[in-house]
Every structure is written in structure tokens, then in C-alpha cells.
Amino acid sequence: MTTTRAFADEAASSPTTPIVHLENVGKSYGNVHALRDVTLAVRQGEITCVLGDNGAGKSTLIKIVSGLHDYNSGTMSVNGQARHFSSPREALDSGIATVYQDLALAPLMSVWRNFFLGNEVTKGPFKVLDTATMKRIADEELTKMGISIPNLEQPVGMLSGGQRQCIAIARAIYFGAKVLVLDEPTAALGVNQSGVVLKYIVKARDAGLGVVFITHNPHHAYLVGNHFVVLKLGRVALDTHRADITLEQLTNEMAGGAELEALSHELRGIDAGAVVRPTGKAGPIESPLEKHD
Numbered sequence: 001m002t003t004t005r006a007f008a009d010e011a012a013s014s015p016t017t018p019i020v021h022l023e024n025v026g027k028s029y030g031n032v033h034a035l036r037d038v039t040l041a042v043r044q045g046e047i048t049c050v051l052g053d054n055g056a057g058k059s060t061l062i063k064i065v066s067g068l069h070d071y072n073s074g075t076m077s078v079n080g081q082a083r084h085f086s087s088p089r090e091a092l093d094s095g096i097a098t099v100y101q102d103l104a105l106a107p108l109m110s111v112w113r114n115f116f117l118g119n120e121v122t123k124g125p126f127k128v129l130d131t132a133t134m135k136r137i138a139d140e141e142l143t144k145m146g147i148s149i150p151n152l153e154q155p156v157g158m159l160s161g162g163q164r165q166c167i168a169i170a171r172a173i174y175f176g177a178k179v180l181v182l183d184e185p186t187a188a189l190g191v192n193q194s195g196v197v198l199k200y201i202v203k204a205r206d207a208g209l210g211v212v213f214i215t216h217n218p219h220h221a222y223l224v225g226n227h228f229v230v231l232k233l234g235r236v237a238l239d240t241h242r243a244d245i246t247l248e249q250l251t252n253e254m255a256g257g258a259e260l261e262a263l264s265h266e267l268r269g270i271d272a273g274a275v276v277r278p279t280g281k282a283g284p285i286e287s288p289l290e291k292h293d
């Protein structure tokens with residue numbers, strides 16, 4: 001039967017050593033510098049929120065940590081050992097599980113099949129799929145996490161986006177992830193579903209995992225985060241802990257307080273209510289249905 005994955009470097013970690021530590025990491029795509037001198041410590045039992053606007057470098061950071069891309073400079077250590085992953089499988093074997101927003105699960109497969117996808121339980125000399133065991137474990141594990149899915153035979157494509165994220169999180173925890181990287185898990189969700197997903201992010205943290213929560217939403221980050229890192233144009237613009245920042249300050253940092261001030265200065269004098277017609281003259285827009293003699 002499939003058991004929890006073993007981690008070769010586990011003994012090297014201590015509660016104070018970051019599980020994943022990026023130090024002055026840089027990544028370029030040709031002459032585009034996606035990341036420069038990025039330092040980030042991910043610790044067990046903490047939710048590290050990585051925030052940033054479009055193009056800040058969040059996806060590039062995920063790709064490095066999850067083994068999709070290598071970095072060009074600096075160091076990434078996992079449990080105290082410098083690593084260059086050459087595949088996502090290597091990252092997974094080191095305990096780093098990444099849940100992507102859209103690619104978390106296979107939509108046409110059932111809940112229990114998805115739970116075991118890539119880690120199927122087999123039995124006997126011919127390695128026949130042990131369906132009964134997989135269904136039982138999936139049911140037990142989802143129940144343990146408080147995830148209520150009435151029918152595990154249902155294709156996951158029929159579930160809500162929030163439920164799919166929760167199943168992917170439960171699966172990563174069951175298969176022994178030490179670090180859970182979540183790529184904008186609440187970006188496509190409404191308020192209620194976001195709340196459910198945030199609850200399971202906290203459960204993952206409370207189960208002792210180091211969670212990396214990538215988001216551009218400071219409100220979601222502040223609801224659950226212990227540690228906040230804001231990326232801007234590939235650099236770390238802020239690295240702070242919950243005790244040292246308020247939601248208002250974090251929101252302001254994300255909104256680019258200084259940039260917004262400069263923009264509002266530039267926009268002063270522009271009449272936001274004005275309508276510019278194709279002729280260039282301001283005035284009310286004529287309805288296309290209006291009759292002209």
C-alpha cells in the first residue's frame with residue numbers, strides 16, 4: 001500500500017531552520033530579470049504570504065521552488081542543503097507540493113481517483129488497483145479535514161473551485177508534504193468559497209506544514225498569514241511578520257501607496273465624468289436609437 005513519502009533530509013531540519021530558504025536568488029529569461037536578489041525563508045507551522053502585482057515575479061518564484069525552473073544566481077536550500085531541482089518530481093520528493101489554481105486536479109476523474117492520482121494503491125502480484133482501499137482512505141482523509149463531499153464517485157469537474165482546492169490540499173497533506181505552495185488559491189473564488197479555502201490553508205499550517213500562499217489579495221493574506229513578503233518588479237519590497245504590520249499598511253504597500261499618490265496628483269484636473277465623443281468634443285452620448293430627421 002502507498003505510505004507517506006519519506007524525506008531524506010528531514011533530520012537536518014530544526015524548528016528554527018527554514019524548510020525552504022532562498023538567499024539572493026536571481027532568475028532571468030534572456031535579458032528579462034524576473035527575480036533579483038530574492039531572499040525568502042519558509043518555516044514549518046507558518047503561513048508565508050507572497051504578494052505582488054502582475055509581473056512581480058510570483059509565478060517565477062513558484063516555478064523555482066516547485067522544480068519547474070532552475071535559478072541563475074543565489075542559493076535555494078531545502079532543510080539546510082543547497083538544491084537545484086531538475087523536475088517537479090524532485091521537489092515533491094523533497095516534500096514540496098504545489099497546488100496550481102487551474103491544474104490542481106483532473107476534472108473528468110472521480111474524487112477518490114484524483115486523491116490518489118500518481119500515487120495509486122495496488123494489490124497482488126499483478127498490481128491491480130486497490131479501489132476499495134483508495135475509496136476508504138480518500139473518504140477518511142477528507143472527513144478528517146472536515147471536507148464534506150457526499151459522493152466520492154463524482155467527477156471533480158462537477159465540484160466548486162473551492163472544493164477542488166481543498167481536495168488538492170488534503171491530498172498534499174496526506175502524501176506527506178512538508179511545504180505546501182498555493183498558487184493564487186482564492187483568485188477565482190467568491191467570498192464564501194475563499195473563506196472555506198482559507199480555513200484549509202490554516203489547517204495545513206496547524207498540521208505543521210510550511211505554507212507558501214501566493215496571492216495579490218492583501219485581505220486574504222492578512223486573514224491567515226504569519227509572514228508577508230511583497231515582490232515588486234522581481235525584488236523583495238517588504239518582508240515582515242504579522243506583529244509588525246497592520247492590514248491597512250499591507251494593503252497600502254500592495255496598492256503602491258507612493259505610486260498611487262503620484263498618479264492621483266497627475267490625474268487631478270481630469271474630469272472623470274466627462275465623455276469624449278469620437279469628434280473629440282465632450283458632451284452627452286447620443287443613443288444609437290435616437291431618431292434624426
Ligand SMILES: Nc1ncnc2c1ncn2[C@@H]1O[C@H](COP(=O)(O)OP(=O)(O)OP(=O)(O)O)[C@@H](O)[C@H]1O
Nearest residue numbers: 029032033034052053054055056057058059060061
Ligand atoms: N518564460 C518567460 N520568458 C520571458 N519572460 C518571462 C517569462 N516568464 C515570465 N517572464 C517575465 O518575468 C517577469 C515576472 O513574471 P511572473 O510571471 O513571474 O510574474 P507574476 O508576479 O507571476 O505575474 P502575474 O500575476 O501576471 O502572473 C515579467 O516581466 C514577465 O514578463
